[in-house]
Amino acid sequence: MKRKVTLKQIAKELDVSISTVSKSLRDSPEISEDTRQKVQAFAKLYNYKPNLIALSLKNKKTKTIGIIIPEIVHHFFATVISGIEHVANEHGYNVIVTLSDESFDKEVINMEMLANGSIDGFIMSLSKETQHKKDFHHIAEVINQGMPVVMFDRVTSDILCDKVIIDDNAAAFDAVQSLINNDFNKIALITTVDYVSVGKLRTDGYIKALRTNDRKVDESLILRIEDIDNCEEAIEKMMQEVKPDAVFAVNELFAVTAIKAANKLGQKVPEDVSVIGFTDGIISKYSSPSITTVSQNGIKMGGKAAKMLIDRLESEEEDEELYRTEVIETHLVVRESTPTL
Amino acid sequence: MKRKVTLKQIAKELDVSISTVSKSLRDSPEISEDTRQKVQAFAKLYNYKPNLIALSLKNKKTKTIGIIIPEIVHHFFATVISGIEHVANEHGYNVIVTLSDESFDKEVINMEMLANGSIDGFIMSLSKETQHKKDFHHIAEVINQGMPVVMFDRVTSDILCDKVIIDDNAAAFDAVQSLINNDFNKIALITTVDYVSVGKLRTDGYIKALRTNDRKVDESLILRIEDIDNCEEAIEKMMQEVKPDAVFAVNELFAVTAIKAANKLGQKVPEDVSVIGFTDGIISKYSSPSITTVSQNGIKMGGKAAKMLIDRLESEEEDEELYRTEVIETHLVVRESTPTL
DNA sequence: TTTCAACACGAAAACGTTTTCGGTGCTCAT
């Protein structure tokens, strides 16, 4: 077992100083051609690679991005990480991933953990609990310490920083509008509780679309799900009671569950009831019938967030206080769960 | 913007030495009650947290685990990461995630990147290309440098290290056997090309089940998919030509595609043809009909891998050379795509 | 009064780098 070789060891072997070795490897003009080649040959032979931890300490830069997301077993977040990882990699950065499990405490702990030197900046999406408590002191603190933060998707206006989002409101509006255009009358909404920021925005978009078209908003057509893991019953009940001719769901899980409920009630999709989902993931694509969704490009979102963070990290110091919010465009992917809209 | 405070700064403020501050904060008995309280109060006030990079350098331990997987936008791998992250967190470790994108070169680059001090050990699953090339020198090298590696799912016997796998062969055997027990006669197999280790093992399990029951293996019933993104045609063609009464697919994507193909050909699932998939993911659960699958508990797999790695990291040095291979049990999750088996 | 332990603290090394600032020793022009 040959352990990693250090500058000191090379210096000792070659009977020169550490400085000489370091300079030789970095092709400094201070070093003679002879010694440089000698050192470089030796280093190559022993497969010398500088210790990144030592470099991090010296440079006060880790070339690492910290990610904090609610969960990873979730197609959208996985795509975002993928997007982040790829552009991070292109720029020589690594990513360290932590999960909040939708818990405020875990979000805080993870943040403090990473803030102590391990990373150069954060990319994060708020946990449900954090959004509910509206307590963002941990984020304000790291920003105040000079560490850049980029928030995506689940953001808050209480914190000033770079953000990348989709226009949830407009996207929902467009989706519902297209249903209205196709003469659907009883358009149900399956959404989350209001403290989930994106859920609220999509709900607002739904309402706005109805109002814009002089439709009245029927609360019995709106179902707010608290516990996403046990939504079948509630959805089935709603479908049965109000018999909508179209359903707009704020995520694909609600959408596919609505379809299953419809089937159970003997209704065919899209013949008897049309369904539009949100977030273009695996389920929508492979469900039968496949589901028309508002696509939400996680790869692009993650890539954009990473780019913004790296730009800020590498800009010549503190030209800031002009935070930007990037909006990723969405579009409707029409599939089998609706007529061709 | 108040920057992070260091021991040196505290020492200066309080007019004591750095050592005194460090010892005070670690409750060393060498320090008087007075100074200790003074220092601790000051540290708390300024929210002192030790710099983890400095600690890493000193201790030669980063408390970080490196993960290398083929891709993250893949339910199984996401669950594994989730499993790893949770037990890592419980033990005070962070995880840094890199993606090989199924490329040998990226796998090597990422590995070398992380091997230079950033992490204490690896958890990885081989890329397709690596499995194809059978070139594992990069892995042998880091192990040789004393860095522990745990491989999961896509492993190789060419490398000696801890491994976590499922018994792909037995799981496939059992699945096919249960089809045979229910009097299915034309059982088709949709699998990957043979150099993907798990695909090969599952294929072997299928063949073994047939042979054990004195059925002959009909090559026309076996479809080997090269390009997973364009498998619809091939699957549809096979379904049409051989008209199987049951299909065993080595992943859930093939399974759901088979169902779609069947529907397209006017065959009902499970009435006309039964389908069993592999990997219990989102698709199987929410597809209509939902798909009977061989469950592969990624969370447990990741957790086990993390535990093995941490155990090795924290065992009192080098009692090793007795590498273990853990087998995660599987079971058949019966859903709507088969009769109750 | 001397001696010695106990106590409280500081100096310095170490982890592995990079970089600044000085040195040498040489050549060459004066």
Add this chain to the structure above:
DNA sequence: ATGAGCACCGAAAACGTTTTCGTGTTGAAA
């Protein structure tokens, strides 16, 4: 012979810790 200038290299600081080893000051025992 003297000095300037150059080519080459090393010492040391710095990043932020922890830890070993000293060292000075007490107080009490001899």
